[in-house]
Amino acid sequence: MKTFTTYTMMDELMASPTQPIDGHRRLHQLTRMWEGLAAMESAENPTPDDWRVVSDAVNLRETLIAEGVAMDPAGLLQDATAGMTRAGRRMPDDGKIRLDGEGMKAVRAILEDYADLLEVLPARIVIRAHRKTEKRIQEILHRKRQSHDVVIV
Numbered sequence: 001m002k003t004f005t006t007y008t009m010m011d012e013l014m015a016s017p018t019q020p021i022d023g024h025r026r027l028h029q030l031t032r033m034w035e036g037l038a039a040m041e042s043a044e045n046p047t048p049d050d051w052r053v054v055s056d057a058v059n060l061r062e063t064l065i066a067e068g069v070a071m072d073p074a075g076l077l078q079d080a081t082a083g084m085t086r087a088g089r090r091m092p093d094d095g096k097i098r099l100d101g102e103g104m105k106a107v108r109a110i111l112e113d114y115a116d117l118l119e120v121l122p123a124r125i126v127i128r129a130h131r132k133t134e135k136r137i138q139e140i141l142h143r144k145r146q147s148h149d150v151v152i153v
Contacts, residue, residue, distance in 0.1 A: 005134050007127045015123035026118050033057040033111055040087060040099045040107075051097040054107060055084050059137065061114045063129045070117055079106035 020026070036053035039046040058080050064070040065077060083103020091097045099107060118126060 005131065007131050009131070012124060012127045012131060015127045017122050017124045019123060020119060020121060021123040021126050029057075030115055030118065033114075037099075037107065037111060040097060041104055046097045048091070048097060051084070051088055051091075054111070055088075056133070056137075057111050057114055058084055058107065059133045060129055061110050061117075063133045063136070064114075064117060064121075064125075067125075067129060067132070069121065069125055069129070070113070074109075076106050076109045076113075079103075080110040083107050 015021070032053045033056075036050040036057075039050040040054060043050070058077070061070065062077055062081070065072050079102065083099055083106050086103055087097050087099045
């Protein structure tokens with residue numbers, strides 16, 4: 001089974017080591033992320049894709065923290081992950097992937113931090129984090145999980 005990747009190793013190598021990711025790519029990613037969050041907060045029928053794009057942003061933020069590129073002094077990553085987990089697990093009960101109030105607050109804060117980081121981090125670092133995050137997600141899906149990984153089917 002061939003897996004889709006957003007960026008290749010060549011993309012990473014060719015990316016600027018000093019300048020942020022280009023505005024078009026940044027806008028595309030942030031637009032999808034914010035639309036997914038808005039849907040999970042208030043849309044009539046948030047979709048699994050809404051959950052996935054928000055979860056991807058939270059996972060990217062986690063990778064940046066793990067790589068030592070970003071910090072999480074308030075411990076919001078754990079709260080955001082828990083909120084996303086609760087939202088995903090709620091779907092079988094009522095058919096809607098909805099964030100609760102605590103989850104909304106933490107996820108919104110993590111996504112705001114992530115958006116700020118995209119404005120200043122070099123493109124190469126962002127693309128490397130994206131590639132590492134996608135690899136980790138593929139490992140999780142292929143049952144190579146770590147103790148803190150959460151899977152919502």
